[in-house]
Amino acid sequence: MSSSDFEITAQRINAFRPHTGDTGIFSSTGDTWSHARAIVRPALGRMNFSNLGFYEKHFQNLQKLIPRGETVDLQALLRRFTIDTASEYLLGESFNALDPHQSEHMKTVNNAFDAVNQGLAWRYVMETLSDIIPRPEFHQGVAILHEHGMCN
Numbered sequence: 001m002s003s004s005d006f007e008i009t010a011q012r013i014n015a016f017r018p019h020t021g022d023t024g025i026f027s028s029t030g031d032t033w034s035h036a037r038a039i040v041r042p043a044l045g046r047m048n049f050s051n052l053g054f055y056e057k058h059f060q061n062l063q064k065l066i067p068r069g070e071t072v073d074l075q076a077l078l079r080r081f082t083i084d085t086a087s088e089y090l091l092g093e094s095f096n097a098l099d100p101h102q103s104e105h106m107k108t109v110n111n112a113f114d115a116v117n118q119g120l121a122w123r124y125v126m127e128t129l130s131d132i133i134p135r136p137e138f139h140q141g142v143a144i145l146h147e148h149g150m151c152n
Helices: 010-020 030-044 046-050 053-064 075-091 104-126 136-147
Strands: none
Touching: 010 104, 010 136, 053 075, 075 104, 104 136
């Protein structure tokens, strides 16, 4: 697999640039993409996903937050599940987004993660207008995630 197999548009590069810079796997091409891919390749190997026990504690935490006998919107809970599994898998420590007793600091990090993801979608859809109509929560979120080594 090479970067030439996938086209990354200027729209995508511009949307991701504040978060990943010019060297992230989601915002680069050519040799820069190859280097970024080589860095993440060991973490994304097939063998690493075979340990379902890794997900069990996070699934149990998720299950505790689903009310019984009523309709529930799972989107926010599944996003928090993703934050917990991804942070533990990639960074070695879960952000504990599913913990109802998480610290204020971790709530801030989790909220930053949400703000950045929403901001990336906003920037992608709005293209150049995203610079004219700023979303300060996006840039604040990027700064917080940078502090925690979660982006470029």
